Amino acid sequence: MKVSPLAPDRFPDLPNIRGVRFAAAQAGVKYKDRLDVMLAVAQPGSSVAGVFTTSATRSAPVLDCQSKLAAGASQSAHGATILVNSGNANAFTGHRGEESVRAVCQAVSSTINVPVHRVFTASTGVIGEPLPHEKIVSVIGDLDSALTENNLSDAAHAIMTTDTFAKGSHVDVKIDGTPVKIAGIAKGSGMIAPDMATMLVYIFTDAAVEPALLQDILSDLNKVTFNAITVDSDTSTSDSLMLVATGASGAPELTTRTSSDAMNFVDGLHEVMLDLAHQVVRDGEGATKFVEVRVSGAKTNDEADKVARAIANSPLVKTAIAGEDPNWGRIVMAIGKSGATADRDRITIHFGDVLVAEKGWVAKSYTEDAGARYMKQPNLEIAVDLGIAEGKAKVWTCDLTHGYISINADYRS
Amino acid sequence: MKVSPLAPDRFPDLPNIRGVRFAAAQAGVKYKDRLDVMLAVAQPGSSVAGVFTTSATRSAPVLDCQSKLAAGASQSAHGATILVNSGNANAFTGHRGEESVRAVCQAVSSTINVPVHRVFTASTGVIGEPLPHEKIVSVIGDLDSALTENNLSDAAHAIMTTDTFAKGSHVDVKIDGTPVKIAGIAKGSGMIAPDMATMLVYIFTDAAVEPALLQDILSDLNKVTFNAITVDSDTSTSDSLMLVATGASGAPELTTRTSSDAMNFVDGLHEVMLDLAHQVVRDGEGATKFVEVRVSGAKTNDEADKVARAIANSPLVKTAIAGEDPNWGRIVMAIGKSGATADRDRITIHFGDVLVAEKGWVAKSYTEDAGARYMKQPNLEIAVDLGIAEGKAKVWTCDLTHGYISINADYRS
Numbered sequence: 001m002k003v004s005p006l007a008p009d010r011f012p013d014l015p016n017i018r019g020v021r022f023a024a025a026q027a028g029v030k031y032k033d034r035l036d037v038m039l040a041v042a043q044p045g046s047s048v049a050g051v052f053t054t055s056a057t058r059s060a061p062v063l064d065c066q067s068k069l070a071a072g073a074s075q076s077a078h079g080a081t082i083l084v085n086s087g088n089a090n091a092f093t094g095h096r097g098e099e100s101v102r103a104v105c106q107a108v109s110s111t112i113n114v115p116v117h118r119v120f121t122a123s124t125g126v127i128g129e130p131l132p133h134e135k136i137v138s139v140i141g142d143l144d145s146a147l148t149e150n151n152l153s154d155a156a157h158a159i160m161t162t163d164t165f166a167k168g169s170h171v172d173v174k175i176d177g178t179p180v181k182i183a184g185i186a187k188g189s190g191m192i193a194p195d196m197a198t199m200l201v202y203i204f205t206d207a208a209v210e211p212a213l214l215q216d217i218l219s220d221l222n223k224v225t226f227n228a229i230t231v232d233s234d235t236s237t238s239d240s241l242m243l244v245a246t247g248a249s250g251a252p253e254l255t256t257r258t259s260s261d262a263m264n265f266v267d268g269l270h271e272v273m274l275d276l277a278h279q280v281v282r283d284g285e286g287a288t289k290f291v292e293v294r295v296s297g298a299k300t301n302d303e304a305d306k307v308a309r310a311i312a313n314s315p316l317v318k319t320a321i322a323g324e325d326p327n328w329g330r331i332v333m334a335i336g337k338s339g340a341t342a343d344r345d346r347i348t349i350h351f352g353d354v355l356v357a358e359k360g361w362v363a364k365s366y367t368e369d370a371g372a373r374y375m376k377q378p379n380l381e382i383a384v385d386l387g388i389a390e391g392k393a394k395v396w397t398c399d400l401t402h403g404y405i406s407i408n409a410d411y412r413s
Numbered sequence: 414m415k416v417s418p419l420a421p422d423r424f425p426d427l428p429n430i431r432g433v434r435f436a437a438a439q440a441g442v443k444y445k446d447r448l449d450v451m452l453a454v455a456q457p458g459s460s461v462a463g464v465f466t467t468s469a470t471r472s473a474p475v476l477d478c479q480s481k482l483a484a485g486a487s488q489s490a491h492g493a494t495i496l497v498n499s500g501n502a503n504a505f506t507g508h509r510g511e512e513s514v515r516a517v518c519q520a521v522s523s524t525i526n527v528p529v530h531r532v533f534t535a536s537t538g539v540i541g542e543p544l545p546h547e548k549i550v551s552v553i554g555d556l557d558s559a560l561t562e563n564n565l566s567d568a569a570h571a572i573m574t575t576d577t578f579a580k581g582s583h584v585d586v587k588i589d590g591t592p593v594k595i596a597g598i599a600k601g602s603g604m605i606a607p608d609m610a611t612m613l614v615y616i617f618t619d620a621a622v623e624p625a626l627l628q629d630i631l632s633d634l635n636k637v638t639f640n641a642i643t644v645d646s647d648t649s650t651s652d653s654l655m656l657v658a659t660g661a662s663g664a665p666e667l668t669t670r671t672s673s674d675a676m677n678f679v680d681g682l683h684e685v686m687l688d689l690a691h692q693v694v695r696d697g698e699g700a701t702k703f704v705e706v707r708v709s710g711a712k713t714n715d716e717a718d719k720v721a722r723a724i725a726n727s728p729l730v731k732t733a734i735a736g737e738d739p740n741w742g743r744i745v746m747a748i749g750k751s752g753a754t755a756d757r758d759r760i761t762i763h764f765g766d767v768l769v770a771e772k773g774w775v776a777k778s779y780t781e782d783a784g785a786r787y788m789k790q791p792n793l794e795i796a797v798d799l800g801i802a803e804g805k806a807k808v809w810t811c812d813l814t815h816g817y818i819s820i821n822a823d824y825r826s
Binding site: 127315320325332337338344360361402 | 466467468469470471504505506507508509539540541650728729732733735736738741742745746748749750751752753754755756757758760770772773774775813814815817818819821822
């Protein structure tokens, strides 16, 4: 598979996160001769938080994770494990899907010696086919023997499906003077296609964070990171984002959001989540352009978000970007259809530093040459000011190309 | 330009509609050597109704038509005229756009001798460029001399932009035993792209219909016809649908909806509107498949509509259809993301007569061969039953192909 032209130069050197060990294995769920199962085992007492797809047709593993977290599995004196397989999504597989989840969780629980309610799973790949869970169960012993703190990179590779590059990110922060690490991995490309392009994200930190606070922080940051990216406006049945805090750094536990330590942690986590989210967009199916859409001057933040998404999801805007066409008329169209309050004569549009339109018409200083030159860059910024009030939002997307059609219109083999 | 593979065999022989005359001319607004302006003049006393884009960045002609109808121009002892140009949308052209509309309306009014509030206009084509209204004004005299009842076909051709075929439809109905005709024309292809692919529809009848009733009927039928089609989920700044009833048939005036005569008229109008709407989808940019999406068993009709649109607008569903891939997993994904109430284990999916999925999983009788064979047809039906209540909806769409990308990603010249 051709690597995305927007891929980072290389996979980052992810640090060890004290208190959590990783292993990856080849179970042959669908792919041959490649890692397709990963296991993460966090030390007893670790806090766990999660955010999952809102799809009404969620996969069996998502439903299982949600019910465990709702029942209080976010904290426990026991360890916590995450097992992920690629190659099969175990979605829309009826009650058989639930049996597969139970079988995998049971096997992990007995091998790793963690209670079953602290075993979280995810599956990504083709949907509607029964998960061959016995293949996964058969490698759990090997995974257990291979567990090491220094293996997050293998985990990042084991969860890939149609991804053209593995995704990882990390930061260091300080809590009360103690160094704390945050590192995460992600998979996802055809933002968020049901067969083989789900988004999965796993982030680990050796900070100690009270579980309800961890969940709050994760849910809030999700809105401005993973929920602010869109490749094709489609939503997977399996999207999962989990955050595990082991506390093994020895830094004091965070219990409130207002402390400067907590703010450091939130800032660091935000950086990792945004970086991973951008990597997912950069690996968008067929993407040749990475686009930041900024909207300001809207009636409310929600209305700004509506406008930004209308632009970022518009097939006409996305094909214009693919064609390096500074077609600001399509931006005007997308603003108009968004449903947000807008007044033609107050709209200002910039492509990067190029003022394109203002006061209801093309800007006097604007030339097609300047616009066309700007659009040739791989990283683009489209900024719209509605000139009405203070609402603002940012979303990130990619272009819509022949590559996307080729990847998704090919016969499913 | 290549004609859509889904085009009808030929343009229909549209009948004369007593009481309304048509003319078309070459004004050279943008295109050379082709009809690009049409004029329709309806006899004094004709009723006029209209439905327009909900875009917040509507074009100047749309704003003008809306304000005239709101001020009572739907009925008058005077005539009524519609002038449409292709090649320039007169949208996002600031106050200059409003001046152009005034200039055109004034010229039509004085030449044809109708009050300016009974002159309706529309413009379709590239946006953001000033309308060269003097070119249009200069042909109004010629249009006036050329007016004839037998010219609706030329009008259909004059409003085309990127359309690959002209669109027309007609029916005969009886009101109180008197024969009444309804005939309409439409343009639109990249459902509903801002530059050169707006949808415009003009329908004429020699029935006599009280104006408020005419508007009610038009607005209601619009919901299940033109508002139930989607090519790429984008919305034009210029979409306009107008209906003119001249009363020249001599049939008694319709004043209430409950009479059997009114029901005949509504049924006939529905047929014309649905036929025109389907023609617009069949001319969808790059379309190779015409797809009916039917949803039943939803909690409410609105929820059924949400599910149907989520399926019809999903890039992943549309690319699968382009690839003749019976990828029912993507249908499940679209149901899940629609926001409507759904229960995996109650969903039934059919592709035509092929039962694909039921009870939360692929149907036992389903084979990939049967699915793949079905998808090879140019006309497809996707039926989803949610198994929850009685809500239902239908929408029509086309596939998303390399052709769409080529048409829309090419540099705007």
